[in-house]
Amino acid sequence: DEIALNYNPDATADDGSCNYPVPPEPIVSAPNVFTPNGDSDDTNEEFLLTTENLAELRLIVFNRWGNVVFDVTSSDPDNDNPTWDGKTDQGKEVEEGVYFYKYEGVGLASVIGDPGIEIQGQGFLHLIR
Numbered sequence: 001d002e003i004a005l006n007y008n009p010d011a012t013a014d015d016g017s018c019n020y021p022v023p024p025e026p027i028v029s030a031p032n033v034f035t036p037n038g039d040s041d042d043t044n045e046e047f048l049l050t051t052e053n054l055a056e057l058r059l060i061v062f063n064r065w066g067n068v069v070f071d072v073t074s075s076d077p078d079n080d081n082p083t084w085d086g087k088t089d090q091g092k093e094v095e096e097g098v099y100f101y102k103y104e105g106v107g108l109a110s111v112i113g114d115p116g117i118e119i120q121g122q123g124f125l126h127l128i129r
Contacts, residue, residue, distance in 0.1 A: 023108035026119050027052040033126045036086035046083040047125055049103055055116050056106040057082060061099050069094055086127050096129050
C-alpha cells in the first residue's frame with residue numbers, strides 16, 4: 001500500500017505488515033473566567049476553547065438552571081473556532097455568574113480514511129462583566 005509508512009515498491013506479496021500514520025491525539029483546553037465587558041484592549045471578550053488536532057468541535061454553554069444559552073458546532077475548528085460572547089442567540093447579555101460548558105469533538109481522520117476518535121469534556125466558567 002503506497003500510503004503505508006513502510007511502503008516498499010519492490011515487494012511482491014502483501015504480508016500484512018503495513019504501518020499507517022496515526023493522527024495526533026486531540027487536545028482541548030479552556031479558561032475558567034472571561035470578561036465580555038467591551039474594554040478597549042479586547043482581552044477575554046469571548047469564551048473559546050483552545051484546540052489542536054480536531055476535525056469538528058461542538059460547544060454548548062448552560063446557565064445555572066441547565067438551560068442552553070449557547071450551542072454551536074464547527075466543522076473547521078482551526079479556522080472557525082466556536083466562541084461565546086456572553087450573549088443569548090437574541091443578542092441579550094446574560095447575567096454575571098457561573099456557567100457550565102460541555103464540548104464534543106472529533107479528532108483528525110487517519111490517512112487510510114478511518115474516522116477520528118470522538119472526545120468530550122466539560123467544565124465551569126465564570127462570566128464577569
